[in-house]
Amino acid sequence: MTTRATRATRGPRRRTVVALAVILAVLCAFVVRLIDIQVVSASEHVKDSLQVGQLGSTHALTGNRGSIVDANGTVLASSMTVYDAQLSPNLIMLLENDKDGPPETPWDEAADKIAAITGQDADELRAGVAANLKDNPDSKYYQLKNGLSTDKYLELRDLGLVYLSMKPRETRVYPNGAVAGNIVGYLDSEREAQAGIEQMQESCLAPTDGERTYLRGKGGEIIPGSERVVDALDGGSVQLTINSDLNWYMQQMLAEQAQKQGARAATAVVVEVKTGKIRAAAEWPSMDPNDLNASNPDDWGTRVFGLSYEPGSTFKAITAAAVLDTGAVNMNTTVSAAGHEKFPNGAVINDAFVHGAYNYTLAGALIDSSNVAVSKFGTMIDSQTRYEYLQRFGVGEKTIDFPREANGVLHPAEGWDSQSLYTTTFGQHFTVTAPQIAGAYQAIANGGEKIDLSLVESCTLDDGTVVKPEAPEHKQIISESTADQVSRILENVAVQGGLADQVSIPGYRVAIKTGTAQKPKDDGSGYKAGKYYTSMVGFAPAEDPEYVVIVTLDEPTRIASSTATAPAFQQAMTQVLKTYRVPPSTAPMDELLPKFN
Amino acid sequence: MSRATASALLPEPVSPAERPSRPSRRLSPVTAPARNRRPKLAYALIALGGAALIGTAQIGLSLMITHDSFVLSGLNSQQRELDLQTSAIEEELAGISSPQLLAVKASELGMVVAGSASYLRLSDSAILGTNAGASGESTIDPTGKGTVHNALLNAKAQSAAENERSADDTSKSVDPDLPPPITEGLPSPTTR
Numbered sequence: 001m002t003t004r005a006t007r008a009t010r011g012p013r014r015r016t017v018v019a020l021a022v023i024l025a026v027l028c029a030f031v032v033r034l035i036d037i038q039v040v041s042a043s044e045h046v047k048d049s050l051q052v053g054q055l056g057s058t059h060a061l062t063g064n065r066g067s068i069v070d071a072n073g074t075v076l077a078s079s080m081t082v083y084d085a086q087l088s089p090n091l092i093m094l095l096e097n098d099k100d101g102p103p104e105t106p107w108d109e110a111a112d113k114i115a116a117i118t119g120q121d122a123d124e125l126r127a128g129v130a131a132n133l134k135d136n137p138d139s140k141y142y143q144l145k146n147g148l149s150t151d152k153y154l155e156l157r158d159l160g161l162v163y164l165s166m167k168p169r170e171t172r173v174y175p176n177g178a179v180a181g182n183i184v185g186y187l188d189s190e191r192e193a194q195a196g197i198e199q200m201q202e203s204c205l206a207p208t209d210g211e212r213t214y215l216r217g218k219g220g221e222i223i224p225g226s227e228r229v230v231d232a233l234d235g236g237s238v239q240l241t242i243n244s245d246l247n248w249y250m251q252q253m254l255a256e257q258a259q260k261q262g263a264r265a266a267t268a269v270v271v272e273v274k275t276g277k278i279r280a281a282a283e284w285p286s287m288d289p290n291d292l293n294a295s296n297p298d299d300w301g302t303r304v305f306g307l308s309y310e311p312g313s314t315f316k317a318i319t320a321a322a323v324l325d326t327g328a329v330n331m332n333t334t335v336s337a338a339g340h341e342k343f344p345n346g347a348v349i350n351d352a353f354v355h356g357a358y359n360y361t362l363a364g365a366l367i368d369s370s371n372v373a374v375s376k377f378g379t380m381i382d383s384q385t386r387y388e389y390l391q392r393f394g395v396g397e398k399t400i401d402f403p404r405e406a407n408g409v410l411h412p413a414e415g416w417d418s419q420s421l422y423t424t425t426f427g428q429h430f431t432v433t434a435p436q437i438a439g440a441y442q443a444i445a446n447g448g449e450k451i452d453l454s455l456v457e458s459c460t461l462d463d464g465t466v467v468k469p470e471a472p473e474h475k476q477i478i479s480e481s482t483a484d485q486v487s488r489i490l491e492n493v494a495v496q497g498g499l500a501d502q503v504s505i506p507g508y509r510v511a512i513k514t515g516t517a518q519k520p521k522d523d524g525s526g527y528k529a530g531k532y533y534t535s536m537v538g539f540a541p542a543e544d545p546e547y548v549v550i551v552t553l554d555e556p557t558r559i560a561s562s563t564a565t566a567p568a569f570q571q572a573m574t575q576v577l578k579t580y581r582v583p584p585s586t587a588p589m590d591e592l593l594p595k596f597n
Numbered sequence: 598m599s600r601a602t603a604s605a606l607l608p609e610p611v612s613p614a615e616r617p618s619r620p621s622r623r624l625s626p627v628t629a630p631a632r633n634r635r636p637k638l639a640y641a642l643i644a645l646g647g648a649a650l651i652g653t654a655q656i657g658l659s660l661m662i663t664h665d666s667f668v669l670s671g672l673n674s675q676q677r678e679l680d681l682q683t684s685a686i687e688e689e690l691a692g693i694s695s696p697q698l699l700a701v702k703a704s705e706l707g708m709v710v711a712g713s714a715s716y717l718r719l720s721d722s723a724i725l726g727t728n729a730g731a732s733g734e735s736t737i738d739p740t741g742k743g744t745v746h747n748a749l750l751n752a753k754a755q756s757a758a759e760n761e762r763s764a765d766d767t768s769k770s771v772d773p774d775l776p777p778p779i780t781e782g783l784p785s786p787t788t789r
Contacts, residue, residue: 080691081684119759150685173688176695177747224666248696248745249710253736255743284743291748506713507726571736574713583716584726 056215063207063462064170066235068184068197070244071279071457076184077198077289080173083153083166085118085144089133091163110161117155118145147171178288179248182302183240183281183455185403186289195301197456199403201238204459204467208233236467239457241277246270246579250282250572254551257568258284262557266568267304270576271438271548273539276451276472278400278435279547279576281305301404308406308431309533312517313369313562314550315390315427317486318440319378320362322389325482328380334359334597337373345418349375352516352561363489364595367496369514371426378425386424387413392450392477393440395432399453408432427517434535438550441537444490445511445545448483449476487511491542492593502566505540505574507584512538512569514562519555531555534562536569540577541585547576692749700739709735 037045049055067078095103105113108126115122125144132142144164148156153166172187185196193199210232215223250268258266270280283303287295323329338357340350351370358364358373365373378386387410391397396410410430411420420429432440435453443450452472459467478486490511494503503512515535518527535552539545549572556564576582692698700710711731715724737743 074694080688149688150681151688154681154685173691173749175691175749177692177697177749178745179696179747224663245696248700249737251745252700252739252743255745256737256741259742286745288746288748291746291751294746294748506729507715508713574736575710578714581716584713586725 056213059212061210061212061229061232062170063209063232063234065172065191065207066205066237066462068201068205068238068240070180070240070242070247071277072243073239074244075175076180076240076242076244077172077174079170081150081168082146082171083148083150083168084146085148085153085156085164085166087129087142087144088140088163088165089129089142090138090140092129093133095163105159105161110159113159114144114156114161114164117152117159118148120145172289174289176244176248177290178286179244179251180240180242180281181287181289182283182299182304183242183247184289186287186292186300195403197238197240200401201456201459204236204238204461207235234462236459236461238459241272241279241455241457242281243279243579246576247280247282249575249579250280251284251286253568253571253575254282254284255286257571258553258556261553261559261564263553263555263564265303265554266552267307267434268549268551268568268572269304269434269438270572271435271442271453273442273445273545273548274451276439276442276453277457278438278453278455281435281455302402304434305399305402305405306433308408308433308436309552310430310517310520311427311432311437311535312515312533313371313426314437314513314515314535314537315432315440316366316369316374316425317444317490317513318389318393319374319386319425320366320489321393321444321478321482321486322386323377323381324362324485325389325478326381326385329362329377331362331485331593332597333377334361335365335373335376336360337365337370337376339372341372343375343418343422345421347375347419347422349422359596361594361597363492363593364597366489366513367493367595369497371422374425375422379422383413383416383421383424389477390424390430392475393443394436394450395430395440397436399433399435399439400455402455406431406433408436427515434550434552437535437537438548441513441539441548441550443477444483444486445539445548446483447480448478449474487539487542487545488590489593490538491589494538494542495589496592496595499563499566502563503536503538503570503573505570505577508540508577508582509542509585509589510538510540510573511542511545512536514565516562530560532560532562534560534565536562536565538569538573540573541582542589543585543587546580546582547573549573549576692747692753695747695750697739697745697747698750700737704735704739709733710737712736 064079068076070076092107096107103110111126111129112122114120115125129142132139147169148166156164156166170191172191174181174184183196185198185200186194187198188194193202193205198205211230213228215226217223250270254266254268258264265284267283268280269278269282271277272279281304285295285299287299292300320329324331336357337351337360339353339355340348342348349372351368351372353368358368358370360368360370360373362377364370365377390410396408398405398407408431416424416429423429439450439453442453451474454469454472456469458469461467490513491509493514494500494510494512497512497514499512499514503510513536515537517533517535519531519533520527533552533554534556535550537548537550539548549569551565551569551572553565553568558564709731711734713727715726715728717724
């Protein structure tokens with residue numbers, strides 16, 4: 001027996017199916033649309049919401065520029081926030097003229113209070129705002145004062161004035177002023193580093209910006225839980241090898257000595273012999289990065305690294321090292337040298353003092369600083385070898401790649417003419433900077449091992465990691481015995497030379513070499529008469545040298561020779577030995593070397 | 598089929614008396630609609646209570662979350678305030694630790710930067726160095742011509758001078774009951 005769906009039962013069932021089908025269709029439409037909105041064009045909609053709907057907001061978070069510290073952690077440069085205050089005159093007037101709710105502090109009284117804090121004149125302030133309103137009745141901006149300290153900012157903020165707004169601005173402060181100012185450098189008004197370590201270590205000091213994004217409600221409130229912050233990273237902190245107290249002393253001493261000697265400028269560099277670290281780099285006139293306008297724009301750069309000059313007699317020691325190292329000359333070799341000689345190739349060489357023909361030893365040539373004698377010693381080796389030795393001692397090569405550092409000029413040996421064949425033995429026809437001379441003497445003092453100079457100790461990043469620069473190169477450029485012999489000669493220069501009394505430091509054995517270099521004329525035709533670039537370089541204690549000091553004076557007028565630098569050198573070296581507690585010399589000096597034979 | 602045949606095919610009717618007693622059936626046809634029984638109160642209460650609890654819990658948790666953000670913003674503003682005060686104090690100190698000011702203050706006290714130092718070697722009490730005391734002369738003069746510039750100190754000196762000028766207005770009367778100030782050190786006997 002079968003049951004047949006009668007028309008009566010078929011009807012309701014079909015209605016159900018049709019109804020369900022319709023519902024399913026509508027549901028499908030919804031699902032498709034939903035997928036389209038949420039998945040397919042999701043990013044577009046989000047972008048729309050952020051831009052058009054102003055739902056989301058992004059702020060850049062700026063980090064602070066890193067600080068520069070010296071070898072002991074004394075801060076030489078750091079970032080500071082100052083505030084620029086401005087008034088809204090429109091708002092002042094609106095509040096003043098509001099009859100329903102007069103302001104708590106009327107404008108006159110408020111102006112008095114504001115002026116008392118900022119140090120301005122209250123009447124001028126009121127007049128200024130009134131003039132501003134007269135020009136533009138809707139004026140919303142009147143500059144009150146820029147560069148307010150945080151102290152003043154807090155005081156002004158506590159006044160609770162609605163129309164006073166203060167914008168923070170990051171500036172740089174240099175707590176020690178001009179101490180190592182030329183080394184630290186400065187930023188220009190765009191906060192771009194223009195010189196010195198600020199420029200050299202920009203990659204370490206520059207901060208990394210962060211970001212803060214959040215969703216906003218209709219009234220501008222931040223929707224809780226929607227804030228995402230990427231923290232800004234402050235710049236790293238650069239530690240220098242400079243000792244700022246020693247640098248201050250050098251600057252103070254140079255300023256006094258240079259003015260006493262009537263010089264145009266002066267520099268002093270102190271290098272630690274065993275490590276090649278620059279412990280002080282001072283110059284006068286110096287620059288205070290806090291107040292650039294207080295100094296001459298010529299002084300904003302770096303004389304220490306940027307000025308190259310013909311070194312003169314200080315390089316006689318390098319010639320001596322070269323001839324001793326090659327074995328062409330030993331301590332007993334003598335040459336006959338008079339005060340004025342004409343050489344076979346036509347060159348004419350003069351000594352600084354008139355004398356007859358003496359039989360100088362190498363030591364005597366350096367003690368008397370005889371150009372003729374050193375020319376004869378120097379030409380006992382060929383010029384190419386001397387050129388290579390000059391290169392090995394660092395002539396023509398930058399020391400630390402400081403901004404605006406000078407390479408110095410070293411002409412190739414083939415280009416040396418008959419005069420410069422001899423003058424290159426006593427420091428003419430090539431130029432060096434003071435640090436290059438200090439580096440050359442560091443090699444002599446360090447048993448012949450030259451260590452590249454370094455100024456930057458490390459860079460400490462925001463998260464604490466310490467990044468050290470590449471280790472400086474060590475190179476044995478002359479043998480240890482050569483270095484010992486040259487050191488002994490230089491100690492004899494200090495003891496037997498004409499400046500023995502002025503450079504002696506009680507308790508210590510010192511080795512020095514003076515240099516009185518002629519300054520070339522600006523047009524290149526010979527040298528200026530009577531104007532010298534004097535220098536004195538030395539190291540102490542002579543038996544185990546610890547520090548090399550070079551002091552230079554630019555055109556001293558009171559005494560126009562390297563005698564002018566003697567007191568400055570003596571004071572500089574004394575202070576260095578005191579600062580680093582170098583024990584006095586206990587071993588007596590070896591017997592004096594003979595000047596003549 | 599004939600009626601007789603049909604009836605013959607039918608099972609024999611059983612008289613009610615002969616019919617064996619059947620067990621009483623539970624199922625019986627519905628004759629009237631069932632009486633409405635009241636639903637159990639407990640179940641309803643539990644269901645509603647559970648729903649209400651869930652709702653309350655959700656509201657409570659979201660309140661706690663948002664409450665934290667208020668506490669956080671309160672602490673943030675406290676920290677900002679303290680940071681500002683720290684910066685203000687640090688700025689006041691800027692420049693004070695510089696060697697220039699130290700040297701000026703020291704020279705005002707009469708201290709000098711002397712020459713080479715002497716050292717005492719403890720192992721054999723030997724004196725290394727010059728073994729001469731410091732002379733009264735300083736190798737440098739921090740207040741003289743060669744002063745190393747520091748704009749921060751100049752600014753402080755300026756504001757100090759301003760404060761002094763305003764403070765000068767207050768009277769500087771000396772209390773007559775106090776003993777006179779000592780200017781040349783305490784008197785002491787000279788010993789040999």
